[in-house]
Amino acid sequence: xxxxxxxxxxxxxxxxxxxxxxxxxxxxxxxxxxxxxxxxxxxxxxxxxxxxxxxxxxxxxxxxxxxxxxxxxxxxxxxxxxxxxxxxxxxxxxxxxxxxxxxxxxxxxxxxxxxxxxxxxxxxxxxxxxxxxxxxxxxxxxxxxxxxxxxxxxxxxxxxxxxxxxxxxxxxxxxxxxxxxxxxxxxxxxxxxxxxxxxxxxxxxxxxxxxxxxxxxxxxxxxxxxxxxxxxxxxxxxxxxxxxxxxxxxxxxxx
Numbered sequence: 001x002x003x004x005x006x007x008x009x010x011x012x013x014x015x016x017x018x019x020x021x022x023x024x025x026x027x028x029x030x031x032x033x034x035x036x037x038x039x040x041x042x043x044x045x046x047x048x049x050x051x052x053x054x055x056x057x058x059x060x061x062x063x064x065x066x067x068x069x070x071x072x073x074x075x076x077x078x079x080x081x082x083x084x085x086x087x088x089x090x091x092x093x094x095x096x097x098x099x100x101x102x103x104x105x106x107x108x109x110x111x112x113x114x115x116x117x118x119x120x121x122x123x124x125x126x127x128x129x130x131x132x133x134x135x136x137x138x139x140x141x142x143x144x145x146x147x148x149x150x151x152x153x154x155x156x157x158x159x160x161x162x163x164x165x166x167x168x169x170x171x172x173x174x175x176x177x178x179x180x181x182x183x184x185x186x187x188x189x190x191x192x193x194x195x196x197x198x199x200x201x202x203x204x205x206x207x208x209x210x211x212x213x214x215x216x217x218x219x220x221x222x223x224x225x226x227x228x229x230x231x232x233x234x235x236x237x238x239x240x241x242x243x244x245x246x247x248x249x250x251x252x253x254x255x
Contacts, residue, residue, distance in 0.1 A: 016112040018165040026162055035116050036158065039151045042123075046148035050141045059138030060145055066137065067130050067149025074129045075157065076201040079194040086225040095236035097121065103237060106224050107244075109186045110165050116158055126150040160197050184211045189218040 016029055030036055055063065082088065088098035101121055104114040127147055134146025160178065163170070170176040178197070185193040192207040192214075193199065202208035220227065223244050231238040238244055 017110045018112055018115070018162060019110040019167040021112075021166065023163075023166065023168075026166060029112065030159060030162060033116060035119050035122070036155060038119055038123075039155050043148050043151045043155075046144040046151065049144040050148070053140040053144070055138030055141030055145070059142050063134040063137045063142035063146040064149045066133060067146045068153055071126070071130060071150045071153050072157075072195070072198060073201055074125060075196065076194050076205075078125065080205075080207065084190060084194075084224060089226050089230070089237045090234045092236050095234070096240060099237045099240055103224060103226060103241070106186065106190065106222055107241070110167075112162065112165075115161060115165065117154075122154060126154060157197050164196070180211075181208075184209070187221060189214050190221045190224060191218065 018026065021029070050060075054060070083098070083102040088094045089103070097118075100114065101118050104111065108114070127150075130146040130150045131143045134143035136142075138145065160175075161182075163175065164179045164182045170179055178199075181193045181199060182196065188211050189209070192209045193202060194207055195202050199208050226234075226237055226244060228244060231244055
């Protein structure tokens, strides 16, 4: 069982599962999802702030480039040491957050609603990481461009992540490789391949792997270390989830 997801208007008044969707259906759902609409609206706002407080050309380019190049390091760090850190579920106020932003996704990797990041976690990360650096590089305009770069990069990240969970084999070799590495993270060993749109940081920190490199499947690939034994000591996620699954669900109900 899963905790109920709040009903939203339009296409999001029911659940969506990527193993049942076509690429076209994904695109329609993606551009109607509230978080994606928020990212796009905030990008427009950042562009407006930049237009009102422009920075010189070189600091502007540097601020935007920094966001595109280095924000994936923030994703990697959060994914590896926070979401897979096996400590959030031990802190009662943080347990529901961890459940929403990662545990649910690994319990049911094709459930589209819990694939998207939650705004209350993504926006503070984007703004908190990028705005100060952008400001140091190019003042208010630099901060606005850096945040805009982070928002655009996040939209791309989320879309690629969705595509990776669609039930098809990409024709594009680059996308097929990304999908294979990410599927290994979900179904073979969750302690590596933390990247989504690139695996540079995995290679740098030694967490990149091809599936044949790790012969044995992780016993915690679906529960992220939140085992029945852990649930007895820290029951909050289990209580919200209606239990703990050791494998992905084979039957799913709409609604």
